[in-house]
Amino acid sequence: MPRCSLFRFVPVALVAASIWIGSGSAAAQATPTLERTVRADMDFLATDEMHGRGSLTRDEHLAAVYCASVFEGLGLKPAGDATDINGSSHVSYIQRIPVDLSKMSERGRQRLAKFEDTPRTETWNAIAILPGTDAKLKDQAVLLTAHLDHLGELREPLNGDAIYNGADDDASGTTAVLNLARYLATGKPPKRTVVFALFGSEEMGGYGARGFLDKPPVPLSSIVANLEFEMIGRPDSSVPAGTLWLTGYERSSLGPELAKHGAHLVNDPHPSEHFFERSDNIQLAREGTIAHTVSSFGLHKDYHQVSDELKTIDFTHMTAAIASMEKPVRWLVDTDWKPAWNPGGKPGPEPAR
Secondary structure, three states: OOOOOHHHHHHHHHHHHHHHHOOOOHHHHHHHHHHHHHHHHHHHHOOHHHHHHEOOOHHHHHHHHHHHHHHHHOOOEEOOEEEOOOOOEEOOOEEEEEOOHHHOOHHHHHHHOOEOOOOOOEEEEEEEEEOOOOOOOOOOEEEEEEEOOEOEEEEEEEOOEEEEOOHHHHHHHHHHHHHHHHHHHOOOOOOOEEEEEEEOOOOOOOHHHHHHHHOOOOOHHHEEEEEEEOOOOOOOOOOOOOOEEEOOHHHEOHHHHHHHOOOOEEEOOOHHHOHHHOOOHHHHHHOOOOEEEEEOOOOOOOOOOOOOOHHHOOHHHHHHHHHHHHHHHHHHHHOOOOOOEOOOOOOOOOOOO
16 A cells, blocks of 8 residues: 555644643543543554554654654653754654664564565654652653554565554553653643653664663653553453553562552563563663563464454553553652662663673
8 A cells, every 4th residue: 555644644643632632621531531542542553554663664753753743732841852954953852763783683684574675774762751840859750651663564465464553562552651641741740750752663672762771861860760551452361350460560669559559550460471571661670770561461362463453452441541540650750759679679781692
């Protein structure tokens, strides 16, 4: 099919933002408004016209532009960087990260060979800041993240379908961060600073998160906690209904404390899968940040398959999951409490490749 026009889709972000901003009290209309914006975000990010948001492709860039437009519509502070055609740098909602694929592992190159042959020289993050207002706490930051890319488009269709839409992985997590941004931006200003970062290229080596660490918008030492959102589009039958799980729950005090303040979070029921090490949170955790991933992935068979499409998403579960994190996150950005690693909980350095 023909490639989509940027201008055909970006206005959807502004519509989604205006639905939230123009709907009056968040408390009074949270459920119908949240469901509409969740569906609007998912309908954009996981549509066939996005060609699977392949890592390091123009479609990943388009996803980043969409997220940036939501952040801008909310009046958040841009926290990326960009270079115009004259080579001048300026502050933007997009963080552009050059990538040298000649340094990619052989395994990575073999994986990439299955997908559409497109130029892959850079990745993009969408980053925004909601400044804190408390004199003592504004220099501390809470980081909310997800990855906006997926696998892209196969060279040859598989059972008639070549597009890895990545609805659950990770349009669902990206949508969670966008809607938490809407919730926090339209409420009482937070005491702590909140950083919203949607990473590119998680699927092909985590280049987006690496670029964020190389050039963070706030000092890494100021980040008191990172919550990554990954695959919350379907419930996990391994945990009670209405429950999310947190990777590495036992590693720090963050999960149990959030649970005390209303988060429906439990320990990861799939320890043998090592999910704590399989999302972008691990890169921050290895730098010392208390960083975990919120998920409800039940090991469904659509993971990394062309069948991970919008029709598989349980929007009732997903909307409720995002709503369940609103008040706990609000507590986290307003409290002076700091999480800490439990003994032996902090991960070691990345193994040599």
